[in-house]
Amino acid sequence: MGIIVLVIVLICIVFSVQTFRYRFITLPVMRYFKRALPQLSQTEQEAMEAGDTWWDSQLFSGRPNWQKWHQIDAPKLTSDEQAFIDNELETLLSMLDEQQIRHDKDLPEAVWTFLKEHGFFAFIIPKKFGGRAFSAQANSTIVAKIASKSLSTAVTVMVPNSLGPAELLLHYGTSEQQQQWLPKLATGEALPCFALTALEAGSDAGAIDDYGVVCQKTIKGEKVLGLELTWSKRYITLAPVATLLGLAFKAYDPEGLLGGKHALGITCALIPTNHKGVKVGPRHNPLDHGFMNGTTQGSKVFIPLGWVIGGQAGIGKGWRMLVSCLSAGRGISLPALSAGTAHLCTRTTTAYSLIREQFGQSIADFEGVQESLARIVGLTYSIEACRQTTAQAIDMKKSPAVITAIAKYHLTEMSRTVMNDALDIHGGKGIQKGPNNYLANNYTGIPISITVEGANILTRNLMIFGQGATRCHPYIFQQIKLIQDSEGTERVREFDKLLMAHLQHTSINTLKMLWLSLTRGHGLSVKTSGPTQVFYKKLNWLSVCLSVCSDIAMLKLGGELKRKEMLSARLGDVLSHLYLASCVLKKYEHDGRQHGDFNAVNYAISHHLKEGFNALDCFIDNFTNRVVAQIIKRSCHLFGHGMKGPSNHIISILCKNTLSDKSARERVSHLCTVEAGGAIQELEQAYIEYKLTQSARSKFKQWQKRFKILDFDKSFAELVKMAQTDQVLTSEEAQSLVEAQDLRLKAIAVDVFD
Known part of the structure; x- marks a missing residue:
């Protein structure tokens, strides 16, 4: 023990002698870093400096401050924005027929005129130029609601309010250019x-x-x-x-x-x-x-x-x-399209799974269906949480390139999963095109979202960790900039200061990681309470593992890490799932910890923890140095991480809660447009009547089984009449049951053509 203390004292003395440290430690490390760390091209450096960091840097540091995270105000809409959504937007939605738009390959002239006259192309333009000056939150919400009804119209509205002439003019245009073009863009006289x-x-x-x-x-x-x-x-x-x-x-x-x-x-x-x-x-x-x-x-x-x-x-x-x-536009437009699609799938699939019967019962009772249905609801909650939070970052005048890349990639991919599950549950209803098919148009739009504004393969493999590793790290970006300059005395001093801080940062995180590994994430307390407390502990554990593994990867592989895309992308996945889980917890807190939402929160966090830790394991299992890989694995989770994803119990209770709790279902699908007289409204009415008549239906089915009624030559209405005659059903119950059945059959029907 005395020898260990003596060694520590000697190390401290050596490090404290500045001249010795500069010559034998700082300069050699600086030269090694110059060889090992990636050289930034001019365009890369401009890209790094153009954006900034936000919560992503906290997650990357291994020390997320959850109190600070929850102190950020809940996203809100102004009275003007809400009035626009309640009036102009509702009017627009009533004018849209996506089937006709796709047939004509264009919006109707009346829709074009309405969009121009009512400022749908002027969300980001200040009022002094005739614009609406809406927040990113309002912009995102409006586009998402349109996307649930007409993807073609959503894209048309999205583009002028995203990357385009108006955005560039506002930030970089001359006064004369702004005066010339912004008023015309606001009125639609100029279409960009x-x-x-x-x-x-x-x-x-x-x-x-x-x-x-x-x-x-x-x-x-x-x-x-x-x-x-x-x-x-x-x-x-x-x-x-x-x-x-x-x-x-x-x-x-x-x-x-x-x-x-x-x-x-x-x-x-x-x-x-x-x-x-x-x-x-x-x-x-x-x-x-x-x-x-x-x-x-x-x-x-x-x-x-x-x-x-x-x-x-x-x-x-x-x-x-x-x-x-x-980076700003990527955080608004595509998350909005993804959220609109996810809300559409959640609203319709929850209803359809309840009213669609097979083998004599609702398909929502089958565990196979429940597994897909729970994934739809849980991922939709996560998508909405990320959409709101990312838009809020932009409203806070942030330009977090890494976070918007995470939102673009993961929300489009999660919406693809949600849509595929929705189509699986709808079966034949989902593949027969026509006015009654409310999923097909958005299904064909998903590959477009995945392709544009940086294809998803590029976004995941090059952007998220490629920028995150250098931009979000507390010291790496500054160190790279220093070592790319000359090695003057001042540079050495600055680098030495950064190096000592970097070593301290990594040492503390390594000790934390070892302790959390021994305690399986429970070794450090968090200043939260309630059933979500354990989630914060697990996320802290994953965050500190990401921080240490990133340092090791950059130290060992240096500039080569950019080309090891399968390795770096997995570290990017860890960062992504940390951010997505953070958004879920933030939304849950800001919504007032709604009891009906906890099951969706539980599902979403369990999913993100599993995916985050699995990505960490994949990184370690494929690390280039096997000895180092084994040391990292034991250090990260000595006894395993235990993240297995949502359990069967979570899946079952989430489905039952969503189908029974009207307000919880509304909150997780509120962006879906339900047009009077449309296919979704018919489905919604059938869903409501089906729930209202469940008691009568149960009595009717028991009567059928008890008396072994042969119904091959009788209509449903005739059988119900027989049950009423046998005094199994009252006249009111019988009438409601027949009406509910008519609505149900109409809702599950598909279009036919000559």
Whole structure:
């Protein structure tokens, strides 16, 4: 014991002698880090600096402050926003017929007019320019509700309020550009699109080969300095109908007319589509959806420098603009589409599973159906929690690129799972197209959500941990920036200070991880109470494991970690499930710990803990150094983590609670549009009547079994009449049962065609 203490004292003395430490510790480590840690390109560094961090950095640090997390106000809508949802939005929803829109491959003219006149393209535009100045929360909620009724209309509304000319003008446009275009965008006089994707540049947006050359042209007798642009873009939503084109290209100045370097970098400009040489079309057909999507081209199209967003000062700043605005838009639009789809599936599948009978009973009574139904409800709760929380981050003026990437990837993937489960339960009802099929249109829209704004494979494998590892870590990003500069004395001192803090951070987390491993997550107290307390303890355990494993991975693999995508993506999955679980707990707290919601919370957290710990295990099992891998595994969870996902009991009780608790079902599906006279309204009415007549139905079925009634030649109404004659049912019960049966049969029917 004395020897151990002596060694510790000697180590402390060595570290305290600054000169010795600089020469024999700091400089060698600095040189090793320079070789090992990834070198950031200019575009990567701009991407890192354009965004910021939020709760993701807390989760990555291994020390999440749950009290601070819950102190963030619950997301709210203003009175103006709620009034818009109750009035203008409800009117719009009543005008939409997705079947007709898909048939016509366009919105009706009346819908286009209504969208323009009532400010559906002006959510993000300030009131001084004629916009509505809605919050991200309102923007997201509106798009989600539209998506549950008409995905084509939701995408049409989504694009002008996401990444596009308005967003770029607000953040980077000159005063003159804002005055010229924002009022027109607010009224719909100018309809925008933004052209980024090209043939060779999809997820790798920086690879665009569209270009603009700085030159002078004589126009009306005057020499004008501008750019001659050549481009060919595809997959551009609203391009076929847009009147204002936002264009991303690489700018060059071979003659040095601007007095600087020749390759100026990615640049963004605004061009009226009626400008000479601009071509829009032909259009694409995105899985038969009715929103406009197409191409735009131009060859040697001259524009003045004043059309560059930000003017001449904006040349070469396009990448920073795009990264900053993309991270915000990614956190609003696609989570909203996912939530709309999930709420649609939850509302309809809970109802359908109850009223659909097989083998003489409701299919909701079968455990196989319950397993899928519980997954629908639990994941929908998680999707909604993440949608609300991520939009709230944007309203707090955050630009958390990692969090919005998590929301985009996981919410679109979870909505795909929810939809597949919904179709499994609906069976034939889900695959026969027509006005009565309320799932098919959203089903075909899911691959679109998964593909756009950074394909999901790229988002998971390169963005979440690729940015998270450096941006969310308390010290790595600063260390990388330091070691990429010269090794002057000041740099060494700064690096030494960071190194000591980094070593202390990692040492403390390693000790915490070992203690939590021994106690299976229960070794540290959390300042929460109630049935969710255990969840916070398990999440703390997973968070500290992520922190230590990330340090080990970056130290051992360095820059190679970027190319070990299957390894880094699993660490990204750990971070993602930590964030998703955090959102679930935040929503539960802010909703007042609704008793009817706890079962959905229990399911969602159990799911995220299982997936998070499994991702950690997959990372460890595939780590390149097997000796290190075994040490990490024993250190993370010596006796196993025990995260097995939702139990059969949780599944069963969640299904029963959702089907019996009206308010709980409403809360988890409130974004679903229930139109009077539509297929969902018919299903909803059948569901309500089925529940009201369950007692009478039970007595009727017992009567059938007891007397072994042969019903092959009698209608349901005739059998009910017989039961009434036998005084098994009252006249009121008999009438209600027949009416409920008629509604049930109508709701489960499918469309037929000549």
